[in-house]
Amino acid sequence: MGSQASKQETAIEACLTDxxxxxxxxxxxxxxxLCQGNDTTGSKGAKQDSIDPQHFNxxxxxxxxxxxxxxxxxxxxxxxxxxxxxxxxxxxxxNNNPNTSSRRSISARSTxxxxxxxxxxxxxxxxxxxxxxxxxxxxxxLSFMLQTHDKSLESFVANVxxxxxxxxxxxxxxxxxxxSGEDVQATTEFxxxxxxxxxxxxxxxxxxxxxxxxxxxxxxxxxxxxxxRRKEGDSNKELSRTAFLNxxxxxxxxxxxFTILIHNLFLGHSTAAQPPSTxxxxxxxxxxxxxxxxEQENKLVQKNYIAPRxxxxxxxxxxSRLLSAADFFQLHYALPTPSYLTSSFGSKKQGxxxxxxxxxxxxxxxxxxxxxTQPMPPMKLLFSSKTSGASFSTLLQKVSxxxxxxxxxKDEDGYIFGAYADQDWEQGPKFYGxxxxxxxxxxxxxxxxxxxxxxxxxxxxxxxxxxLPNGMGFGGQLRYFGxxxxxxxxxxxxxxxxxxxTYQSPRLSKQQNFKLEEMEVWQVHPSTIEREDTPKHSxxxxxxDAVALLEMANRKMYSKDVRTPENVYDSE
Numbered sequence: 001m002g003s004q005a006s007k008q009e010t011a012i013e014a015c016l017t018d019x020x021x022x023x024x025x026x027x028x029x030x031x032x033x034l035c036q037g038n039d040t041t042g043s044k045g046a047k048q049d050s051i052d053p054q055h056f057n058x059x060x061x062x063x064x065x066x067x068x069x070x071x072x073x074x075x076x077x078x079x080x081x082x083x084x085x086x087x088x089x090x091x092x093x094x095n096n097n098p099n100t101s102s103r104r105s106i107s108a109r110s111t112x113x114x115x116x117x118x119x120x121x122x123x124x125x126x127x128x129x130x131x132x133x134x135x136x137x138x139x140x141x142l143s144f145m146l147q148t149h150d151k152s153l154e155s156f157v158a159n160v161x162x163x164x165x166x167x168x169x170x171x172x173x174x175x176x177x178x179x180s181g182e183d184v185q186a187t188t189e190f191x192x193x194x195x196x197x198x199x200x201x202x203x204x205x206x207x208x209x210x211x212x213x214x215x216x217x218x219x220x221x222x223x224x225x226x227x228x229r230r231k232e233g234d235s236n237k238e239l240s241r242t243a244f245l246n247x248x249x250x251x252x253x254x255x256x257x258f259t260i261l262i263h264n265l266f267l268g269h270s271t272a273a274q275p276p277s278t279x280x281x282x283x284x285x286x287x288x289x290x291x292x293x294x295e296q297e298n299k300l301v302q303k304n305y306i307a308p309r310x311x312x313x314x315x316x317x318x319x320s321r322l323l324s325a326a327d328f329f330q331l332h333y334a335l336p337t338p339s340y341l342t343s344s345f346g347s348k349k350q351g352x353x354x355x356x357x358x359x360x361x362x363x364x365x366x367x368x369x370x371x372x373t374q375p376m377p378p379m380k381l382l383f384s385s386k387t388s389g390a391s392f393s394t395l396l397q398k399v400s401x402x403x404x405x406x407x408x409x410k411d412e413d414g415y416i417f418g419a420y421a422d423q424d425w426e427q428g429p430k431f432y433g434x435x436x437x438x439x440x441x442x443x444x445x446x447x448x449x450x451x452x453x454x455x456x457x458x459x460x461x462x463x464x465x466x467x468l469p470n471g472m473g474f475g476g477q478l479r480y481f482g483x484x485x486x487x488x489x490x491x492x493x494x495x496x497x498x499x500x501x502t503y504q505s506p507r508l509s510k511q512q513n514f515k516l517e518e519m520e521v522w523q524v525h526p527s528t529i530e531r532e533d534t535p536k537h538s539x540x541x542x543x544x545d546a547v548a549l550l551e552m553a554n555r556k557m558y559s560k561d562v563r564t565p566e567n568v569y570d571s572e
Contacts, residue, residue: 008122015129019267026268031124034059050118053077063166063265065159065176071149072127072265073119075142080123128266132259140248143258144241153228153239157254158188164257165317165325167264170297170306171290172316173325179317183324190330190446191257192228195250196221197447253333260305269305294375301376304333309378312522313387321386322408322416322520327442328379331406334448335420336436338376338404338525376525379406383521385489392471392487395521396463399425403527407472408442409485409492409509410518416442417494417508419474419483421459424527429468433458439474439482439503449505457502463487475502483508485516492516 016024034051056073064072130142150156161184162176173179224247227239248254263269270290292300300306307328312319319328382405383398399405401424408418422436437458439449451458460473460481468478475482482500484493492515494508 008120012122012125015125015133018129018133023267023269027125027128027266030266030268031121034119048118050080050120051076051124052118053116056119060265062175064163067150067155068159068163071146071156074115074149075146076119076123076127077114077117078123078145079126080117080120082122082126128262132262132267136249136255137245139255140245141241143248144244147244152231153244154188154192157191158184160254160261161187161191161257161326164261164264165329167260167270168257168305168307168329169316169325172307179325183317184326186443186446187324187326187330191251191254192225192247193221194253195247196224253330256304256333257329263305294373298376302337304329308332308376311378311380313381313384320381320408320520320522321384322410322518323442327446330446330448331420331440332379334438334440335524336422379525380523381520382523383519385516385519390489390516392463392489395472395489395519396425396427396461399521401426401527401529402523404524406522406524407474408520408522409483409516411492411509411511411514412517413510413514414443415508415510415514417483418442419459420524421474423459424529425459425461425472427461427463429462429465431457431460437474439500439505439508441508447505449500449503451502452504454501475500475505477501485519490516 016028019027031051034055035048037048037052037055053073056076057069060069060072127142130138132139147153147156150159158181162179162181165179165184166173166176223237224243227237227243228247230237230239297306301308307325310316310319310328313321317325319325323331382402383395388394388398403424405421405425406418407421408416410416417440419439420437422434423432433456435451435453435456435458437451441447457475457477460469460478461471462468463470469484470487471485473481473484476495480495481493482496482503482505484495486492491513492509493513495512496505496507499506
């Protein structure tokens with residue numbers, strides 16, 4: 001017995017060396033607190049060297065949906081029953097065959113644990129260590145064990161996302177209950193199919209070709225989704241450990257969400273809601289963002305471990321009428337690194353744009369700032385058809401020269417979709433933009449569609465021209481856009497038969513020609529263009545048709561650059 005305890009203590013000490021000092025201190029302090037029964041009610045019990053499951057439930061219950069609470073508690077109880085440090089209840093090491101372990105077999109092993117059994121220091125440290133400090137494969141192995149205590153993998157991912165969003169929003173909401181299952185439904189489906197869609201995106205020839213007979217990959221994808229959605233008693237194929245590991249290792253977005261949850265629950269990286277304080281002048285009263293240095297906040301935002309500051313219609317999580325907090329998470333992850341960030345912040349794990357660049361803009365017009373002392377600029381709602389009015393001229397006024405934007409539309413069939421425009425909006429008779437732009441769908445499914453390099457038709461905005469389309473567009477060709485909103489602010493188009501050449505995107509709306517129900521435009525960050533460099537008013541602006549014809553004929557327009565000193569696009 002002494003030998004066993006000695007081996008466990010040695011294993012604990014070895015694991016603790018992998019934690020930074022602050023994390024190690026918090027991990028052990030929290031264990032001691034729970035051992036003594038310091039639950040949320042403040043009651044204290046007799047001194048103990050293990051955690052009563054009731055104290056575990058009382059402390060973590062407000063932070064986790066009930067199925068997820070059970071997942072963590074039972075996994076720690078299982079580790080606490082291990083007799084040798086080399087044993088592994090999840091099937092990653094030891095005599096368990098990882099290729100044959102199934103959800104059912106792991107679940108059967110877990111049901112043998114007494115629900116009243118206590119959590120030892122070994123079970124506590126080993127579980128958290130394996131979920132945060134080991135290889136991706138080992139983390140995936142234990143995560144496979146965790147999810148067996150929920151009714152399905154789909155339910156488990158949804159619950160993890162709901163709980164993690166509280167911490168991602170950095171204290172701006174108080175409970176996972178403020179985020180409904182419907183709010184994370186599209187994100188959950190996206191996460192479950194991310195590895196499948198990524199493999200399809202690697203081969204554009206497969207995407208743009210006519211419909212083909214079902215391939216082995218299609219069949220495997222169908223079986224995977226059936227297994228991920230399988231509940232106890234269902235007859236469809238059971239989820240295997242091999243399939244789960246393949247999904248986990250290829251789905252970086254889910255790894256980030258899970259890391260956010262683990263680090264905040266157990267390692268002291270807490271961004272949970274703080275008690276409300278009296279707001280300072282000019283501050284929104286609902287803001288309860290966790291206090292941290294600007295440098296720390298900016299680094300966490302860049303890694304997508306916390307949300308950027310968001311200025312929308314209402315308090316969190318209802319910033320938007322069209323996007324949930326989980327939608328914001330996915331879109332923020334997909335955004336390229338802003339060009340004004342310095343290399344000191346590193347690069348995002350995914351994104352089509354350059355990872356780092358020198359501070360951009362410069363002068364009075366840019367957004368150059370000391371990012372060690374000032375937070376990054378917030379994401380800000382520039383235009384909402386519900387609050388600003390259904391007017392194309394108002395849209396132009398609100399979004400012109402405001403920097404990169406997210407454009408979100410909802411059609412009358414309830415589909416939600418949109419685009420990221422990487423460059424400032426400015427009127428002109430031709431396409432422009434960069435390959436950092438992309439299209440996306442939110443409802444009924446979440447998808448990102450990036451450029452194919454087939455052409456450079458990224459974004460388009462024109463008004464008052466008789467010979468060319470008037471409206472806002474993305475991708476495709478003139479009058480055959482991947483996404484289009486006409487200047488009447490009612491009719492839209494998503495033409496893709498079978499796919500938009502610019503963004504390899506299918507039809508985003510339910511119908512190719514749709515009726516717009518609602519629209520929002522979000523500023524990702526302010527423009528890096530100096531205000532002195534933005535176009536001034538010219539007499540030729542009153543004759544856009546003539547300008548368009550002259551430009552297409554490559555004629556020099558000497559008076560086009562003669563402009564008045566005032567800037568017609570100055571913000572209100």
